[in-house]
Amino acid sequence: MAKDLEDGHEKLIEEVLAAYPKKAQKKRAKHLGTAGPIEEGETEIVSKCDTVKSNVKSVPGVMTIRGCAYAGSKGVVWGPVKDMVHISHGPVGCGHYSWSQRRNYYTGTTGIDSFVTFQFTTDFQEKDIVFGGDKKLEKTIDEINELFPLSKAISVQSECPIGLIGDDIEAVAKKKKKESGKTIVPVRCEGFRGVSQSLGHHIANDAVRDWVLENGTGADYEPGEYDVTIIGDYNIGGDAWSSRILLEEIGLNVVGSWSGDATLAEMENAPKAKLNLIHCYRSMNYICRHMEEKHGIPWMEYNFFGPSQIAASLRAIAAKFDKKIQDNAEAVIAKYQPLVDEILAKYKPRLEGKKVMLYVGGLRPRHVVTAYDDLGMEIVGTGYEFAHGDDYKRTGEYIKEGTLIYDDVTGYELEKFIETIRPDLVGSGIKEKYPTQKMGIPFRQMHSWDYSGPYHGYDGFAIFARDMDLAINNPVWGMYDAPWKKSA
């Protein structure tokens, strides 16, 4: 049990901090800790995690794993909206590096009515910096409308220079909207804003609020009492689909998918729904709160990782509707139980007792914990790239006391933690994958499911279990030491 390690963790944290110059040491110390005991009277949580500091500027000169506001807006929230053209407005790089990398699956004819795997950019040159890029942006929008007549809308994703040189992209958007009648969304997600991707999510949500929900009518369908919207699922490897199928099986109509496999109309449909269901709380709670205030639509979080949480979430969602839906939910849970039993029978013996360290983005450091738990695996450390205090608070619902917690962990700290704890599996991103594997420790990319997925829902859990098994139990990990070298 991880609690035994608490002293060890504190010593470990001290050791890790010792390498920093004083100023940075003081700052970083506030971001590292262990999940503490709950206070008397607290029942919703199993440990207290909101003791670490979060959502502040990264220390300069370290290998922070964080991204920027542009990554949060274009890369996460807006990019998957498939029938829109998203302009990376500014120099060529940002759009290039984020091109087709998040595996936001979608259906449609790419280049004709869907554009997710495209890179549209204004490719700023020096003269655009000097003279401003508004004219270029206008022309770009005209060219998009001419060359992609089935595109439904355009978003302008600002890169760093846009805000610095003072371009008026809102004015351009208004003008072009008037001329073309198309929704055009200016997004002020310059990379230097805020301290991580997180502000980009917020800005992207605000842009949805101001430029989409205000004027859209959505698809032409008969609204009903079972209409819901999936919010904060980017359909990585098809996650939103393996979630949607369950919601539909219990009798709900998913009228919109935000923003994985989304169309503009689906975003506009949301204010007609009866309930907003949010998976990634961090990236989209803002718009849920807005719709609650403005349109009176309640929202709730759910967790579709692993059978325990899927069942609990299906029940909690059904509880918001009538008996018919509640009965359906029980029937669906029962229907999938044999699959769950099969998966656990096959994979649990191979995975039981294995220790896992996580370091991911907005919801997974806590949401996947119980999926590992279902497989008999134990989380020994977890942390977020861009969480806020409320995320850490929520983390306590899932994380055992004594678990190592690290916020905005630096490459240096994470390597030291992994090296010392030597877990059986690390779940993090591409930048952490190869250093970890070099150490001989199995790894799964838990942003992108390592090109696998889906991991949501019952269908996804089968893949998740299989993937953890193939990562941990591959023969390669036994071959690191040459037989003629004595291992230390």
Place this chain on the structure above:
Amino acid sequence: MPQSADKVLDHNKLFHEPEYKEMLKNKRAKYENAPSAPQVTEILDWTKSWEYREKNLAREALVINPAKACQPLGAVFAAAGFEGTMSFVHGSQGCVAYYRSHLSRHFKEPSSAVSSSMTEDAAVFGGLVNMVDGLANTYALYEPKMIAVSTTCMAEVIGDDLNSFIIQAKTKGSVPEDFDVPFAHTPAFVGSHIDGYDNMMKGILDHFWKNAERKETGSINIIPGFDGFAVGNIRELNRILGEMGVEYTVLSDVSDVYDTPSDGEFRMYSGGTKLEDTKAAINAKATISMQQYNTKKTMEMIEKTGQEVVNFHYPMGVQGTDEFLMKVSELSGKEVPESLTLERGRLVDAMADSQAYLHGKTYAIYGDPDFVYAMAKFVMETGGEPTHCLATNGGKEWKAQMEELLASSPFGANAQVWAGKDLWHLRSILATEPTDMLIGSSYGKYLERDLGIPLIRLTFPIFDRHHHHRFPTWGYQGGLTVLVKILDTVLDKLDTETGTLGETDISFDLTR
């Protein structure tokens, strides 16, 4: 319920099961407000027409799917090739995450770089504090031998002065006074990753050479340039020059950096050009650039030291390698050994054996300017026709050089050169004037899908195939790798076209 523990269906199968197809059909019909199927077909057909091509090529502002990245990526790549060097990118932090991811996705290797993590306050007050604290942290945590500083567009727009910042950081004790902190300004809104490579390389050499007195030796410097096949190619260079017995220094040797072993240890720094060798490289007799467009400013600077400078375009194939070896021989006074002559003969032998399958084949080639030049040259050696040559980061000078090359061979007679165009332009061009094959990076797979033209992945980045970079494409041995890749594609295509049982399989031959 399609899923079972016995046979776990991945996304590629799962979503083609009837339940999911039905679900997605309903979604489209009811909620997506999607265009009708005939509308989609109409526009799809239109995008492949000459009319669309003309509109597309007339674009002035919009860039779609460009085959280029921004300067700092090149700077990080160049700096990675020096011993114990940490890249410190001054500016907004998201950029560094992108460079690291991009390089890791191509090489399937760790990629280390730090950021000064500038935010709004730095936008207003400048990034000096970030530099002072940042250098101190980098130095303490990662124990580098050198910190190579480059910039993002943010730092450039606000006008941070790296030279002055580094001096001030040293004064404040961030790093010792004599610690090596070369730097380069690498605005993302000027040029592309190849210019970033050039600026960083120049920055590093300038740092080590600026007060040095040159005493000429017989050694030769070689600058490989930004090369996705660097691991295989630099090692192949080492082997070739070893065979010849030449004294040389590779400036920015990333071969070990992006190819560390799995033995239980993570090496943040591995191999790379030694700093003392970098310092001593001023004394070389000559510097050879393997990619002229990667090294323009660097070579200008080197020429001023009195060294002879020689520029190549990514030497590949028979003549490319011949020219390189003869130049090395001339500069070093060492003869090309019999062993390499035999290798040459083997490559020529392979080309002769397979020429029937290659003669007259047409190609579209895209990538960095030097790569496209080299590839077109090799294609013509095999009797192929480089019908479309495209470099998004190629300019007028490149276009003229390409046209000269193409005019030198009858196989270049029908070629068109597309400087500054992107991959959506290329789609129009290929839809109206198709070729047999497409050569470039992984991004070409969308063109392959849209147009049915097979893609041969021979340049950076290659994300969707593994380990290509471990095999050389330079030298005669590298030529064999390239030749086999092209041939495999030609023969696979032939098999597919003649492979339908009872329909097209009259020519489904066992021996080809």
